[in-house]
Amino acid sequence: MSETVPTLSFDEVVDRLLQRKEPYQRNYRAMYSSWYGGIITDPALMMVPIDDHLVHRGDGIFEALKGVDWRVYALERHLDRMEYSAKMSSHSLPLSRAELTETILATVRAGNLADCSIRIFLSRGPGGFSASPYECPESQLYIVVTTLQTPSPEKYARGVSLRTSAIPVKNDYFATIKSCNYLPNVLMRKEAEDAGVDFTVSIDEQGFLAEGPTENIGIITLNREFLVPRFDRILRGTTVSRAMELAESLLDAGDLVRMGEMDLTPEDAYHAAEMMMFGTSFDVLPVVNYDGHRIGDGQPGFFARKFRELLREDMHRCDEMITPVRGA
C-alpha cells in the first residue's frame, strides 16, 4: 500500500534541517551539548535526543542566567541553586563546578553577545522511554545562549499589571525545585496573556501569595517594611534574594524599617505602598495594578526604582557577583 506519510533518509533530514529557517532562530547564538561533545552555533542543530528523559518526562533541571556587558551575573548563586535542584530530584552533575563554569563561559563566548540570556539544562539523559532514571547511562548537559529579551522602557516607567492566578500551585516539595516540570507556570503565563495583564501570581492552598510564572513578588507596606512570600513554598529567586541583601543598605539608612519572608495575602498586597516583581531578565518591575486595585498611588514607587538601581550597580561593580566572560 502507498504511504501518505513520507519516510526520510538521513540525508533528507539533514537537508530539511538546513533549509528550515525560522525567524525566531535568529535569537539563538550558541549551544553546548554534551551529546555532541562541543558547541554549535547553527540553530538547525540545536536539538536533543527524544529519548532523553528531559524530553518525555521533564526529568531535568535548569537555570536561566544573564550576561551583562561581557559578564555573567550571579553565576555562583545560580549554580548553587542548580546543585540544590539536582539534589532534590536525584540528579548528579556530570562535570565539576570548575568544568561547568568553563563550559558555560565558552558557550557565552561562542554566542558573542555582550548582553545575553544563558540557559543551562541538566538532563537525566537518553536511554529509553520509561520513567525509570536507571535506564539512562549518563546525564547530559545543554547550555543555550540567546539574545536577551527585556521589557520595553514603558514597563519600568509606567508599571505593570498583575492578577491572581486560578492555576493550582505545585506542592511545596516540587515548587522549590527548578525542574523542567513547568506546565503550571506555562498555564499561568498563558492566563496572564489571555487576561491582558503583564503577570499572574499564584495563591497557595492556604490562601497566601506564592509566585509569578517565572518571577517572585514583593511588597512594601505602608510601614516601610519589605516583605516577600516564604521561600519554603516557592522557588527561591536569585534576583529577589540578591535584592534583599542589597536592601540592607536601605535598612541601615532608615528608608526601610523591616525586611523578611512572611505569609502574605492578596489583601496585604492590595493595601501595600508598593508591589513589585523580581526576575533575572528584567531585574525589578513596579506593579501598579493588582486584581484591579490601584497599588499605592498607581505610579511606580521609590523602592522598585531603588532596588533596580542597586541591582544594576551590582551587575557592573560587585566582583563577587560577576564572572568575566573573557577570563581574567
Add this chain to the structure above:
Amino acid sequence: MSETVPTLSFDEVVDRLLQRKEPYQRNYRAMYSSWYGGIITDPALMMVPIDDHLVHRGDGIFEALKGVDWRVYALERHLDRMEYSAKMSSHSLPLSRAELTETILATVRAGNLADCSIRIFLSRGPGGFSASPYECPESQLYIVVTTLQTPSPEKYARGVSLRTSAIPVKNDYFATIKSCNYLPNVLMRKEAEDAGVDFTVSIDEQGFLAEGPTENIGIITLNREFLVPRFDRILRGTTVSRAMELAESLLDAGDLVRMGEMDLTPEDAYHAAEMMMFGTSFDVLPVVNYDGHRIGDGQPGFFARKFRELLREDMHRCDEMITPVRGA
C-alpha cells in the same frame, strides 16, 4: 585565548551523530517528526529542537500505546484521553483524528514490529525559551515506535511487591493530565528500584491510595468487590478502564458482587483478597506483598489472572478495540 570546549561545525555534528551507537538505540525502530515532515528509522536523528517547549518546560502531552500482533490496541481510547489532556493544558492537535491515526499507523508500519510500544508526543513546539506558549507558532507531533518491554513471566506467576510512596502527589488538576511533567512519577519509579520493590503507590493528601508511577492499582475485597481509586484525582488508565468494562461479565456470572471507584486506604489494601497493578505494557500484574503485608494468601489470585485473560482476548478479538496496522 584557547578554548578547552571545542566548537563544532555542522558536518562535525552530523559525523558525531552517525558515529554514536548506543546499545539502547537498537530498541528504537521508527520516529515520525512533524518538524522533519516524515518518518525516520535511524536512531541518530531521533531528536527534537531544544527550543520546543516540550523540552525546556515539559509543555507537552503524551500517550503510550501498544501494538499487538500487527494491531494497535485501544487506539481510540488513547486518542480520546489525549484530546482530554490537550484540552486541559490548552494544546491543540495539529492534525485531524483521521490524519493522526494514519500518521501513527504509518510510523508503526515503518517500525516493522508485530508487537511494539508506540509513544505519541504533542508539544507546544519551538519558538523560544520563555514559558509563554504564545511564542510558539505551531505545535509539533512526535511518534516513536520501539520494541515492547514486558515483565518476565515470573512476575505474572509469582506476583510483584508494592510499597507506599513518600513522594508527594500532584494536585488533582495536573494528576488527571498525561503531560510531560512526570518528575514525581520518575522519583516514584526510582524509589521503587532503590527499595527493591516492583512498584510504589502514591497516597493523596487525604491519605487515600492514588496510583503507581505509571500504573493504576485495584483491589478485590474479601466480599468479592473490585474497587479502584477515584479517577477524579489520578490519571484515568486505559487498561484499568477497559478491565472494568470487561469485568462486567464477572459481575453477570456472580464472580464479582460489586465494582467501582472508591476512596481506598492502604489498610483496605492490606486486608484485600487480591491486589493488582494495571498498565499498558504489562496488562495486569498480581501484587502479593504491599508494605510488607502479605496480600491474600501471598499467591497471584483468580481475578488478576482473569482480568489479564480478558484483556489479552480483547486485544486479539474485539474489533472495536483494535486497529489493524496494515489497513483493511
